[in-house]
Structure formats: structure tokens, C-alpha cells
Amino acid sequence: MTESAGAPAMLDYSDKIKDHFFNPKNAGPLAEANAVGEAGTLSCGDALKLMLKVDPLTEVILDARFQTFGCGSAIASSSALTELIIGKTIVEASGLTTQQIAASLGGLPPEKMHCAVLGHDALQGAIANFRGEAWTASDEPGALICKCSGVSEGSLKHAIRMNRLTSVDQLTAFTKAGAGCFTCYDKLEAVLAQTNAELVAEGLIAREAAFSLQTRAPKPAPATVAATPETPAQPVARPRIQISPLAPSAPAGEPAMTNLRKIKLIEETIEELRPFLRKDGGDCELIDVDGSNVLVKMSGACVLCKLASATISGIQEKLVEKLGVPLRVIPVGKTPFGKAASGH
Amino acid sequence: MKPIYLDNNATTRVDPAVLESMLPFFTEQFGNASSTHSFGETVAGAIKTARKQLQELLGAAHDHEIIYTSGGTESNTTAVMAALEAMPGRDEIITSAVEHPSVLQLCEHLEKTGRAKIHVIGVDSYGRLDLDAYRSALSDRVALVSIMWANNETGTIVPVDALADLAKAAGALFHTDAVQAIGKLPVALKDTAIDMLSLSGHKLHAPKGIGALYVKRGVRFKPLIRGGHQERGRRAGTENVPAIVGLGKAAELAIQNFPDELGRVKALRDRLEKAILSSVANCAVNGDPHDRLPNTSNIAFDYIEGEAILLHLTRAGVAASTGSACTAGSTEPSHVLRAMHVPEAALHGAIRFSLSRDNSEADVDRVIEALPPIVDKLRALSPFWSDGKSPSGDATPLYA
Structure with missing residues (x-):
């Protein structure tokens, strides 16, 4: 019975995260918003509605507000995001990466990186909305791989590339793919292996660090116990996610060590x-x-x-x-x- | 401001009297109970005394039915593995969807490695076991039933004595993880058909790292840890004497404190619960309203997230927990609340307050004062909450 006081995350949070969480900037609805983006759902455990007031002529973001349902880092990421984009043009804001959002908070714990992804997705949604386009995270190229969290192959590849992810647990932490029923595990592995192979070929990660289907760790237990005639399938507790450290970049200009x-x-x-x-x-x-x-x-x-x-x-x-x-x-x-x- | 501790289902403070009883066994009486000289003799006597104290707390027929272990997890593991080994020809285990991970994950592992077939029995929205499913899972293939006495997250009490009777009729062994029940509820094992029971010291004001497994006399048993004659060959390894003495003392104090636990502590819990339910909209208590541990209150707040509430509570000097702390680091909601089919809006917003005899009126007052503004503040941020109203209108609390 290894229970402990329930706020370990508090210790992992930087002072910047705590400040944005306890004193969120630009929170609440924005009546005169002309661009709105949403990401996440109630069932995911976090959701963000980002509202922007954009100058139609200069495309400068004059004001940004957020409403967020979620944990401490989800709220802090949303707050930091608004500060990052106010004063920027739509074009400038569209280049904002998940890492830049996390970096503006002094870094996020690995299991909380999906909070920065949430901010990134809501921003992309708002920009698309401003331009009169439809956009959701699951509209990124490729099929929907994780149906529980609505993550597409395109989003997975993007997250793997941007963050040099080399394990399925990292992928789950960054995108929430596989956080629900876990039936997409094999597909997650396949996308990870393929994208890692590309990254190795491009000299961006070392071959030793890359994930491959040949060297993978054993697959974790399925998330449900098989249904029997007497009992319907029941969800079973999944272990706390353990995130392996991110792969170091291959030395610049040098191929991976053979x-x-x-x-x-x-x-x-x-x-x-x-x-x-x-x-x-x-x-x-x-x-x-x-x-x-x-x-x-x-x-x-x-x-x-x-x-x-x-x-x-x-x-x-x-x-x-x-x-x-x-x-x-x-x-x-x-x-x-x-x-x-x-x-x- | 001294923080207020309302996370006693996670662990409790060692009672000063328990600590005092332990100290001589670090300094003067440091002998090994197995030694024949006087150093060993005193210690063997102290271990025996503690066993008697535990026997009384459990209402067990014999003191040798108690085996000291390192804690609840070891007791649970020993019980499950012993039953599988001691019941040839039977390879099925019945457990419930709301068990502690030390039982659920072990069962999952046994199933994955082909050593047992597992029946996971579901629960209703109060966390009560599906008795029909339980009855139909019982058969002459079942080696063991392992079902907790009281749930760590919600406090729901399970009628384990009735379940044990049914298991006995099917020829299966019955084990109960009573880590949360022992010390909070008076029990009398000699009057039940319960074959094995796990308890943990640190949940009842004894130190961490000590626990016990009760094995009814005559129940077939195989040790998990071999290589020593300690505990009558049922658990090898030199006894953790100071902790055993502390556990015995804690058992004695638990008996003395039952009136306080069931009276004053329960009244504090009820007052806390009523005040929160009446001052905060859209919140509900999770658990069985009719049969719950006297110290536990699990309250779900719609449309806000538990960790965010906890961070604010921590800053306000209140230590509580989101569901079970074992899963606090993960983004997954509690498996217990999921099994109870708690509505989506509330699933991520549950906070567990668990009291003990160490808590006072003033502690509860602090929470009653601190919590409503925290909920308001977070709901003001929530996209699912507008102008002080939930999108679906006011939810009716499960009970108040």
C-alpha cells in the first residue's frame, strides 16, 4: 500500500508554472473575439478554449483570453500561451511550437507535455478559425490512430519529430495517444518505429536511441480483463506512467555512431x-x-x-x-x- | 501556518505512544528473537505480546494465526500466491474492479503468464459489488476470492463475511485486503469464514514497513518467503522487532480509540461533508452512503480537475488527495471511480479527505473555509462553466 500524499506534481512544477497557475494571465471569456480555437474534451481530463482578437488589417493579435479545464500545468500552459502570442502576427503565432510553450514555463514535467500540445492545438484551431478554415487536431494528415484521445497519425509523427520521441510512453505523455483503452498500442509502435527510422537516416537521433520493432520492450498488459460469460469486460488499473528520458540529439554534423x-x-x-x-x-x-x-x-x-x-x-x-x-x-x-x- | 493533514488513508502519523514502545528495541533490547541467550528471550517475549495485541484487534481465535509481514502489499501477494499453490486443481481467482493495485496488478500478471484465470467483478455507482456476477463466478475451479473489506478511495464497506460464506460453500479460500478497515472498524474474525486477511501498520498509527497476514488455523498455506523458521516457517527473515512492537501497541490503541473513531471522527467527517455539499454547487459524494468508513469522504466537483484543486488546497495548508495517491502521477482518472461509472464531468474532479483521531474541529473548519473559493476560482476558468452555472443545469448530489 504505497500511497503517499497526493501532490507529487507540486514538487515537479517550476516557479513559473506555479505563478501562471495561481495567478493566471488573460483568463476568462473575450467578448470581442474574432478567432476561437478549442482543443481537448471533458473525458480527456483537459480542455482549452482560446479566444483571440485579431486586427483584420495587420493580422496582429491584439488580445488573447483562455478558459481551461485541467490540471495545474494545463492552466499554466494556457496562461503562458496568451502571453506568448499577444502582439504577434498570425503568421508569427502559427510557427509557435509545443517546445516554445513548455520553455516559456521553464519546462514541463514529461508526463505533462500534453498540456503544451493542448495549447499548440487550440492556437492552430484559432488561426484556422480566423482564416475561415476548419481545423481540429484530428484533421492533421493521416488516419486517426488513437480513437480515445482523437490523435491522428500526422499528429503523432509531428510530436515524434519535434520532440525526438523514442518510446511509446513518451508518445503517450506528449500526445495522450494510448492513454485510454490502449488497443492502438501496436499502431503507436509502428508509427514510432517508422518515424524513428527516418530520424536516424536524417542523422537527427542516434541509432542506439531509436525505437525499432526488433528491439522494443515487452508490450504492457492490455487495459481490460477479457470478458467472461459471467462478467463484462472491466477496466483494470494501469500503472503510473514511467517516462524514459528523451533521446539525446546526435552530435551536430556527425552521423550516428556506427x-x-x-x-x-x-x-x-x-x-x-x-x-x-x-x-x-x-x-x-x-x-x-x-x-x-x-x-x-x-x-x-x-x-x-x-x-x-x-x-x-x-x-x-x-x-x-x-x-x-x-x-x-x-x-x-x-x-x-x-x-x-x-x-x- | 501548520499544514492540516487529511490524507490518513494514504498514511497516518505514528502515535507518540507507539514510538515510545518501539525505542527500547533499537537500543537496549536489540537481540535476535532466535538467539537462546537473554537478549533473544526478551525480544521473543515482546513479539509474542504484540501478536496477542493484534489477535485482540482482529478478534482472532488464536494468536498464531497472525504472520508478520513488511506491509499490506506483501500480505496481499502472499495470500494470492499461497492460495494458488495450496489449492491444486483450482486455478481461478475472483477479485473486484476496485481492488488496490497490489491485488489487481498481481492478478493481471498471473493471467498474462497463464498461471490463473481471473474474474474481475464489477461494482455499482455506490461501489457495491455485483453480487449476481460474484455468485456466478464461484465454482469448483476457483482457488481464491480476494476482495477488499473497505475501499481506500471511497471508504465503501464490502460485506465480506457474507461473501466469505459463499466462497466457503464453493470450496474456495477467501482473502480480504483489510488495510483500510482494520483500526477503523471493530472486527471479529473468529465468527467469520474469512480465511486470510491483510493489514498494514502505517494505516493505523504504527510505522511503515510492518504489516500482518491473518491465516485462519487449518487453512492450507504455502510461504512466499522461504529460508527461515520465523513465523513458524510461514515467513522467513529476522523479525523487524521494533516495528512489530509498535504494531502491537498501535493495535491496543486502536481498540481504545474505536469510540472516538466511530463517534467524534465520524461526526467531523459528516460535518465537513455537509458543509461542502451545502456551500458548493455541482458536487457529490462518491461511495456507499449507508455503509462507509467513518473517516473517509470522497467528493467530486464537476467541471474542474482534481490536481488543480489539490494545488490550491496545498497552498491553503490542507493536505488531501485525488482519489488514490498511487495513481496521482498519471493523467488517468481513478480506476475505482471509473468502475463506479462516475459521470464524465465529475470523473477528473474527485478529492479524497481522510481523517483520523489526530484531527480536530479547527482542521475541518479550515477546509470548509478554504474550499469554496478554490472551486469558484477554478470554475471561473473552466470552459464548461459559464456565469456561475453548469451547462446541464444543477446536478442533484448523490446524497447530502
Whole structure:
């Protein structure tokens, strides 16, 4: 029974979020609005109505007001959004991204990113409304993938690209897709894998960080227990979402690290360390690289040295520093005890 | 301003008398109960005393029916796994849609890995179990029924003794997660057909990390944790002596405090509830109006969201919770309220106030004063609420 006091989110919120939440700017209806955009629904748990007063000649947003139903960060995002767009032209405002909304709040916790998406969608809706076009989030190109939250393939791809998402839990946090019945899980995986592959090809994310259908984690349990003749299908509690950290961008101008490049870097690093090992009468030879495991053979004095494990962790530290990815150095071959070390 | 704590279904403050009873077992009486020397003997005696105190709280026939565990989750896991192992030829489990995740997610896992077939029984809008569905799920294939005594989010009390009789008639074992009930309701297990019961120390003013599983004498049992003779081989591992002593003391205090819990605390809860229902439009109590824990009030406010209410309450110095705190970090509404088919407008706006003997009139007054302006402020922001009115007119509260 691991219940705790119910406001963990309070601790995660920045001072800016708290300020916008407790003292929202530009809240309430706007009578003279000539552009209105809506996003979210009551059943989603958050909804935003954005009202704009736009100068028809200059297309400058003279005033913006919001009404929001939702959590602290939904209200704060709406408030921040109005401040971001007042004084901007429609063209300028249409380029506003989810990240810019989140950044204006000093960042949002990952599981709250959909609040910034809500703001973005309502703004796009209002702009379309101003231009006399119809627009809803689900009108973005592509079929509706998550019917519970009304998220289209186009919206998913957009969110994946803009935020470099590499896991389904991130995708759910950013777009709410898959937050309901979860039956679209396979489709979410497929869209994520495809878009990640594109991002890797474009050199925007590292291949290791990308999501692929071959390397995915096991699928979580379905959200309902199968109906039996006696009992109808019942919703079952889903675990609290755990968001994996976002993928780091691939180094600018450099292609994602290939295995060959990785091995080359490891060899260079060992070469750098070799003089120090030789000085103490030992040596180290690279045997193989298996994913994140670096297999080495220690020889000479290193084999008998009581400090061998310290030496190995020293090599490991240097490698991690050089390559910037987590690696584990595992000695193979004879050890002082005549057994093959397993690395445990 | 000292914050007011109204989240006692999440955890309670350790009673000062409980803490005092524990302290010598950290300093002087630190022995291992298994040792034959005098250090061990004193400790073994203290563990025995605590078991007697718990026996009295549970109204159990024998003190050895009580097995100390690390808490409610371990007790629940042990009960479910023990029943599956001890009932060969039976591989079905009946549980309810409003159980704690420690039961629901375990059952989900057992079903996914092909080790058990799970029947999840639904509830009505008061959170009361669908008895027809329960009856028809019972069969000679059912190893265990696991249904909570009282719901952590709404406080709805389940007639577990009647359910246990039905389970017994079908030859199935009956387990109840009584983590929220024990200490709040007087019980007498020896008069029931309940085979196993889980309780948790920190819900009744004992420390976290200690709990117990009651296993009726004669019930087939297999341990979850092996490798030691402690608890008669039913739960291996050196006893958490200070916590066990504290749990015993907490049990003794719970018995003494039943009149307060059922009288003064219930009156405080009722006053809080009535005041909110009468001063705030479009809100309703979730749970069974006729059979509810005396300390719990779950109130849903239409067209506003729970976390936003909570943030304001926190700033006003009131600690409460949105439904179950276990799911507070997720954007999903409570599985309990969903199972009760709480209307969409109210589903995201539920706040749970849970009181204890530590609360006073002044605490309740603070909430009564702070809450209405918070609701007004958030509704003024809500697109579903205009000019002080809900779009669908005034909703009738479930009960007041």
C-alpha cells in the first residue's frame, strides 16, 4: 500500500508554472473575439478554449483570453500561451511550437507535455478559425490512430519529430495517444518505429536511441480483463506512467555512431592508456565489442595485480568519457584464480 | 501556518505512544528473537505480546494465526500466491474492479503468464459489488476470492463475511485486503469464514514497513518467503522487532480509540461533508452512503480537475488527495471511480479527505473555509462553466 500524499506534481512544477497557475494571465471569456480555437474534451481530463482578437488589417493579435479545464500545468500552459502570442502576427503565432510553450514555463514535467500540445492545438484551431478554415487536431494528415484521445497519425509523427520521441510512453505523455483503452498500442509502435527510422537516416537521433520493432520492450498488459460469460469486460488499473528520458540529439554534423566508429574510438582510448599500463609491467588488448560490453584481455602484471579491478574500472571510466555512452569493460581469459571471469 | 493533514488513508502519523514502545528495541533490547541467550528471550517475549495485541484487534481465535509481514502489499501477494499453490486443481481467482493495485496488478500478471484465470467483478455507482456476477463466478475451479473489506478511495464497506460464506460453500479460500478497515472498524474474525486477511501498520498509527497476514488455523498455506523458521516457517527473515512492537501497541490503541473513531471522527467527517455539499454547487459524494468508513469522504466537483484543486488546497495548508495517491502521477482518472461509472464531468474532479483521531474541529473548519473559493476560482476558468452555472443545469448530489 504505497500511497503517499497526493501532490507529487507540486514538487515537479517550476516557479513559473506555479505563478501562471495561481495567478493566471488573460483568463476568462473575450467578448470581442474574432478567432476561437478549442482543443481537448471533458473525458480527456483537459480542455482549452482560446479566444483571440485579431486586427483584420495587420493580422496582429491584439488580445488573447483562455478558459481551461485541467490540471495545474494545463492552466499554466494556457496562461503562458496568451502571453506568448499577444502582439504577434498570425503568421508569427502559427510557427509557435509545443517546445516554445513548455520553455516559456521553464519546462514541463514529461508526463505533462500534453498540456503544451493542448495549447499548440487550440492556437492552430484559432488561426484556422480566423482564416475561415476548419481545423481540429484530428484533421492533421493521416488516419486517426488513437480513437480515445482523437490523435491522428500526422499528429503523432509531428510530436515524434519535434520532440525526438523514442518510446511509446513518451508518445503517450506528449500526445495522450494510448492513454485510454490502449488497443492502438501496436499502431503507436509502428508509427514510432517508422518515424524513428527516418530520424536516424536524417542523422537527427542516434541509432542506439531509436525505437525499432526488433528491439522494443515487452508490450504492457492490455487495459481490460477479457470478458467472461459471467462478467463484462472491466477496466483494470494501469500503472503510473514511467517516462524514459528523451533521446539525446546526435552530435551536430556527425552521423550516428556506427559500430566501426565505436570500436575505433575504443581502440584509440586503450592506445592512450597503454603507456601507463606498460609502465607497471602490464597490458590490455581489445577482444570484442558486444553492444555496450567491451571485452578486453588483461596481460602481464595486470593479471596478478591486486588492483586489476581498479585498473579495469579506470579503463571503463575513460571509455565512457571518450565515447559518451554507457559501456561496461569485462576482462576475459585467465584470471589469477584460473577461471574465466564472467564480469560479475 | 501548520499544514492540516487529511490524507490518513494514504498514511497516518505514528502515535507518540507507539514510538515510545518501539525505542527500547533499537537500543537496549536489540537481540535476535532466535538467539537462546537473554537478549533473544526478551525480544521473543515482546513479539509474542504484540501478536496477542493484534489477535485482540482482529478478534482472532488464536494468536498464531497472525504472520508478520513488511506491509499490506506483501500480505496481499502472499495470500494470492499461497492460495494458488495450496489449492491444486483450482486455478481461478475472483477479485473486484476496485481492488488496490497490489491485488489487481498481481492478478493481471498471473493471467498474462497463464498461471490463473481471473474474474474481475464489477461494482455499482455506490461501489457495491455485483453480487449476481460474484455468485456466478464461484465454482469448483476457483482457488481464491480476494476482495477488499473497505475501499481506500471511497471508504465503501464490502460485506465480506457474507461473501466469505459463499466462497466457503464453493470450496474456495477467501482473502480480504483489510488495510483500510482494520483500526477503523471493530472486527471479529473468529465468527467469520474469512480465511486470510491483510493489514498494514502505517494505516493505523504504527510505522511503515510492518504489516500482518491473518491465516485462519487449518487453512492450507504455502510461504512466499522461504529460508527461515520465523513465523513458524510461514515467513522467513529476522523479525523487524521494533516495528512489530509498535504494531502491537498501535493495535491496543486502536481498540481504545474505536469510540472516538466511530463517534467524534465520524461526526467531523459528516460535518465537513455537509458543509461542502451545502456551500458548493455541482458536487457529490462518491461511495456507499449507508455503509462507509467513518473517516473517509470522497467528493467530486464537476467541471474542474482534481490536481488543480489539490494545488490550491496545498497552498491553503490542507493536505488531501485525488482519489488514490498511487495513481496521482498519471493523467488517468481513478480506476475505482471509473468502475463506479462516475459521470464524465465529475470523473477528473474527485478529492479524497481522510481523517483520523489526530484531527480536530479547527482542521475541518479550515477546509470548509478554504474550499469554496478554490472551486469558484477554478470554475471561473473552466470552459464548461459559464456565469456561475453548469451547462446541464444543477446536478442533484448523490446524497447530502
